[in-house]
Amino acid sequence: MSATAPAGPAQGFLRRRIAGAQGPLVGLIVLCVAFSLASPVFLSLRNALNVIDQITVLGILAIGMTGVIVIGGIDLSVGAILALATMTMGWMSRDFALPFPLCIALALLAGAAAGLVNGLLVTRARLPAFIATLTMMSVARGLANLTTDGEQVVGFPDWFTRLSTVRHFGVLSITVTLFIALALAATVFLNFRAGGRSLYAIGGSAEVARLAGIAVRRLTLLVYVMSGLLAAVAGIALAARLDSAQPSDGLGYELDTIAAVVIGGASLAGGVGGIGGTVVGVLIIGVLHNGLNLVGVSPFVQQVVIGLVIAAAVTADTLRRQEG
Secondary structure: OOOOOOOOHHHHHHHHHHHHOHHHHHHHHHHHHHHHHHOOOOOOHHHHHHHHHHHHHHHHHHHHHHHHHHOOOOOOOHHHHHHHHHHHHHHHHHHHOOOHHHHHHHHHHHHHHHHHHHHHHHHOOOOOHHHHHHHHHHHHHHHHHHHOOOOOEEOOOHHHHHHHHOOEOOOEOHHHHHHHHHHHHHHHHHHHOHHHHHHHHHHHOHHHHHHOOOOHHHHHHHHHHHHHHHHHHHHHHHHHHHOEEOOOOOOOHHHHHHHHHHHOOOOOOOOOOOHHHHHHHHHHHHHHHHHHHHOOOOHHHHHHHHHHHHHHHHHHHHHHHHHO
């Protein structure tokens, strides 16, 4: 009799998710070692907390993007939806003097509504996800500018900005804690709930998933709604950190978000990915930006480096699928 019982389906599924994050995790460790040798400041607690603060917005966006990429989709509109949400919140507060919690709720509603439109364009209008979300990227960015005629909104309530600036127990702010809680909840959903497993089935083959009785259209719609909602949450976290909202918020974030998910081991072909790997990918992006800043590398060179890392991650994914 063997000493250990065979792993059940749930255990095997989780082990595959963990295994998929091992490669990026090794890369993260190598980066940390390299930057710690290059800069004595890198391993300080203050710098570590700074990195965590910097990745919070990207991390929240990447959680939603993970679900989208797992089903074989793409969402190019998350940065623009982030801006739409922050401007909706600022506009309602400044021009209509609504209670600020209600302004936050309306910002979340705007993000979810934009995600719903994305989902309907993909599932009902049958547009390719690239085209549907590219359209929403333009529309949401335009609406973000229209709300205040392109002007930024500043001066939010003190309690709101403290969500991002006050470190409880000297370590975690509310916004960072929210990111961690969302990551844990998404991990449980993807790994241990039937709906989460269904997303992988859709990414593997939407037609096979449909024939197996999975509500492909409904789940696809929900994934895009959640992506839009989480983009709004990320926008609220960004506004709390900056104490302002402006139409240019989130510009270019969609590329970093997709990069983080792909670097974390997700496949752009769908059916592969996980929150653990995504968090590692987000950390890699954050550590790269932070470490390159500490050693004095130009922001323009940083863009080149990030681009090369993305290319390497996509190439590795392509080779892995060819071998499979």
